[in-house]
Amino acid sequence: MxxxxxxxxxxxxxxxxxxxxxxxxxxxxxxxxxxxxxxxxxxxxxxxxxxxxxxVKAENFPESSFQAMTQLYRDMSTSMILGNCPMPFVQAKxxxxxxxxxGAISxxxxxxxxxxxxxxxxxxxxxxxxxxxxxxxxxxxxxLNIAPTDEKIAGPNNLLLKAGADLLKLENRPIYRNVKECEGLGRCLQGCPKRHKLxxxxxxxxxxxxxxxxxxxxxxxxxxxxxxxxxxxxxxxxxxxxxxxxxxxxxxxxxxxxxxxxxxxxxxxxxGPVGKNFQCHPGISMAGRFPTPVHVWRGATQGHEVIELCSQGIKFEALGYDRTIVAMRLKGVGKELMEDISQLKYWANWGAAIKAQAKGRVIPGRNRSQIIYSLTKDDLVKVRKAVRILGEMMLAAGATYVTPGVQGWHKKVLQPLIMAKFEKEVPLNPKLFTMAVTHMFxxxxxxxxxxxxxxxxxxxxxxxxxxxxxxxxxxxxxxxxxxxxxxxxxxxxxxxxxxxxxx
Ligand SMILES: Cc1cc2nc3c(=O)[nH]c(=O)nc-3n(C[C@H](O)[C@H](O)[C@H](O)COP(=O)(O)OP(=O)(O)OC[C@H]3O[C@@H](n4cnc5c(N)ncnc54)[C@H](O)[C@@H]3O)c2cc1C
CATH class of the missing domain: 3.50.50.60 (FAD/NAD(P)-binding domain)
Known part of the structure; x- marks a missing residue:
């Protein structure tokens, strides 16, 4: 088209x-x-x-997420939620x-x-x-032509999430999206260059x-x-x-x-309480190295979700990124990092959104607004559980190892048995987790x-x-x-x- x-x-x-x-x-x-x-x-x-x-014309939507953030996102995505777990809140302008x-998720x-x-x-x-x-x-x-993601254009990042969730018997489904004739270009977060997103x-x-x-x-x-x-x-x-x-x-x-x-x-x-009662869905993600190519930047950006734990306030989604963001997420330095970067196509990335109980407030500023917000203990319990399940699903789907990205814990996890200990071994310290927010209320x-x-x-x-x-x-x-x-x-x-x- x-x-x-x-x-x-x-x-x-x-x-x-x-x-x-x-x-x-x-x-x-x-x-x-x-x-x-x-x-x-x-x-x-x-x-x-x-x-x-x-x-912005479709021909000017950048291919790189990093460029999209600098050109299309408010404050280059650098606005922060301040509190016990500082995290960026992401908006478009x-x-x-x-x-x-x-991500066109509906x-x-x-x-x-x-x-x-x-x-x-x-x-x-x-x-x-x-x-x-x-x-x-x-x-x-x-x-808006909202319909489940077609498996033909889903791509491995989404299909692996399905495989991992199926093996752990967690209810999952293709994501309903507002797209038409999607070709699985993996560029929802930069703006669809073919205007296939409605x-x-x-x-x-x-x-x-x-x-x-x-x-x-x-x-x-x-x-x-x-x-x-x-x-x-x-x-x-x-x-x-x-x-x-x-x-x-x-x-x-x-x-x-x-x-x-x-x-x-x-x-x-x-x-009235204007600016108060701020609520959101903090999001956390995990990357995993697979033995076969995933090409996380191809296929539907977000085409599959795990809904088993929605009633507990945890929702899992496949989350495709372009190479710049995948590379930024890799840990390590020197030769090891260079090796990982050369193998980017083997990385998958999935996330979880948390229905947090915390409430905060928005404070207007001269050039940008600030948000003051601290997660509750119950919220952190959910975050920790989400990280464990993300790791377990990835390992079940065949990942060679996963990188939970949680400070002070294993940098790489190869065994489901280690991942299963995550909740016991990691304290409920908000500073250990890296999160971002895109849904606000x-x-x-x-x-x-x-x-x-x-x-x-x-x-x-x-x-x-x-x-x-x-x-x-x-x-x-x-x-x-x-x-x-x-x-x-x-x-x-x-x-x-x-x-x-x-x-
Ligand atoms: C990266 C990302 C991925 C997301 N993925 C999904 C998803 O897959 N599914 C989903 O359901 N939700 C998703 N969301 C959330 C969803 O997009 C937002 O909740 C939704 O767009 C909010 O709609 P809105 O109209 O309230 O505000 P916005 O979409 O933020 O629109 C507000 C507009 O107002 C403009 N504006 C602000 N202040 C002024 C001013 N003073 N003067 C003039 N204009 C102004 C802004 O520039 C902006 O364009 C995502 C959000 C982000 C950032």
């Missing part, structure tokens, strides 16, 4: 005209913002999307948000999480009906723009303008430093669970009580009229599975709420 580039006509945006009026301003073009923009445009509203990052560089909101939310706040139920959500998920799965710039956002929605890339929303407790506009800056104000009946903040609370706070909208929590939540169950801000939050900031808790499809589903509900409230 030829790459069809998107014609957003960005060269012709009338920036010299500084007095814009729209029905709705959407801040952020990721899964949340793109969905709201599409739905409101379909409802006949005039919509503008403000996106801080650039619109580009049109499409993180959907453009994510999950519905789990029923037990939905029940947790309603148990915590029964006031959510009238606005968050399970049957409505299922209808929306059906529609999203149709729109990420937002290649689906909802594109369809919105085709129906008349305006997109301003490379502009940063600096402030939400509030007059008499009503949001009336947004002040944004362009790349050249111009400051422009636009006005609208409604402002929908969809800048992510980190940037949305930061924008509210720096706009002086500080009511909860910082503008939705709820019926303005003291304990930031937006109402219908996504309206409790105190500021005409202001909505649409992204995973509103999730009352983390969800234990990959969030983008749930974000899209809730953003549909947010858009409906905006449309219903607009005369």
């Amino acid at each position: 030829p790459v069809v580039e998107i014609n957003y006509s960005i060269d012709f945006l009338p920036f010299e005209k500084k007095d814009f009026h729209f029905d709705a301003i959407v801040i952020g073009s990721g899964p949340a913002g793109a969905t709201v923009a599409h739905q409101l445009t379909l409802a006949g509203q005039s919509v503008v999307v403000l996106e801080e990052g650039p619109l 580009m049109v499409g948000g993180a959907s453009t560089i994510n 999950w519905r909101l789990p029923l037990h999480v939905y029940h947790d939310w309603l148990d915590q706040d029964p006031g959510l139920e009238p606005h968050l009906q399970w049957n409505d959500l299922q209808n929306i998920f059906n529609k999203i799965e149709f729109d 990420s937002m710039e290649n689906s909802y956002l594109r369809w919105a723009v085709e129906k008349g929605c305006t997109l301003f890339p490379n502009v940063k929303a600096q402030k939400i303008i509030v007059e008499y407790q009503k949001a009336v506009g947004v002040l944004f800056t362009t790349l050249s430093g111009d400051q422009i104000t636009i006005k609208a009946k409604n402002i929908i903040v969809a800048a992510s669970a980190v940037q949305s609370p930061s924008l509210l706070i720096s706009s002086g909208i500080k009511q 909860g910082t503008c929590k939705m709820g019926s009580d303005p003291k304990t939540s930031v937006v109402r169950p219908d996504f309206r801000h409790h105190h500021i009229a005409g202001l909505y939050v649409a992204d995973s900031s509103v999730f009352p808790t983390n969800i234990g599975v990959n969030p983008q499809t749930s974000i899209i589903a809730l953003a549909h509900l947010c858009a409906k709420s905006v449309a219903d409230a607009t005369p």
Whole structure:
């Protein structure tokens, strides 16, 4: 299929005209913002999307993950969660948000999480009906072509995970992904060069723009303008430093669970627990050396998952990287390291995402936001268990050895019997583990009580009229599975709420 580039006509945006009026301003073009923009445009509203990052052509998506991080990811992926286990949090800054560089893994909101939310706040139920959500998920799965990964393009990294999990009798399955005609190029995390991923710039956002929605890339929303407790506009800056104000009946903040609370706070909208209740899924990964080539940079980037322990808050996924990242993960020095680098094609890489209980908070900064967050003891118990099972699955699948990457423990493990001792021998010291975070939630929590939540169950801000939050900031808790499809589903509900409230 030829790459069809998107014609957003960005060269012709009338920036010299500084007095814009729209029905709705959407801040952020990721899964949340793109969905709201599409739905409101379909409802006949005039919509503008403000996106801080650039619109990147498929031909310019870099092959190297390292380059992708420097060009497409926010702050070159160097923003840190500070606490007892410092770890980077990874976000995109580009049109499409993180959907453009994510693994395309698609999950519905789990029923037990939905029940947790309603148990915590029964006031959510009238606005968050399970049957409505299922209808929306059906529609999203149709729109975004969500389907299990085809074994033909999965590649060895995914198939070995299946083999290891099968041998240990752990329930597993091909990952459901939002892709079309995927060729298994292994480049999801750098942006699909063939645009075979139905990420937002290649689906909802594109369809919105085709129906008349305006997109301003490379502009940063600096402030939400509030007059008499009503949001009336947004002040944004362009790349050249111009400051422009636009006005609208409604402002929908969809800048992510980190940037949305930061924008509210720096706009002086500080009511309720904004920025607090930060939750996430810390991720840990393991590499293993196999006797036959794996070529972890080929095949579906993330094509197979182990779901046996999801109910315990641990989910395993194959995780393909390009050579630069695989090489960076290797331990050792000198001749031994050179030898490992020359054998890169034999390495597999899998990860685990943890549904952590810890809560933290986002603190806005002048140039970047910070997160303060410390894992609980129970979280570390899960992390440790995940590492053991990753190692056991790899060895069961035939790895010659695995490298757990945990300080102070065996650098290489060749025997399942050694791996089995991991939980007994490694203390619950958060500093021993190397983790990263890509799924974040909860910082503008939705709820019926303005003291304990930031937006109402219908996504309206409790105190500021005409202001909505649409992204995973509103999730009352983390969800234990990959969030983008749930974000899209809730953003549909947010858009409906905006449309219903607009005369
Ligand atoms: C590497 C990686 C892999 C992932 N893999 C998966 C996966 O396979 N499946 C899954 O379900 N989830 C995955 N995720 C998580 C998922 O992509 C995110 O949860 C999701 O994209 C969040 O959607 P969002 O719309 O809330 O925010 P984002 O996708 O972060 O989009 C927010 C957008 O707002 C823009 N923005 C922020 N502040 C401003 C401002 N002040 N002015 C203008 N624009 C602004 C940002 O530049 C960004 O483009 C992954 C994430 C990463 C980083």
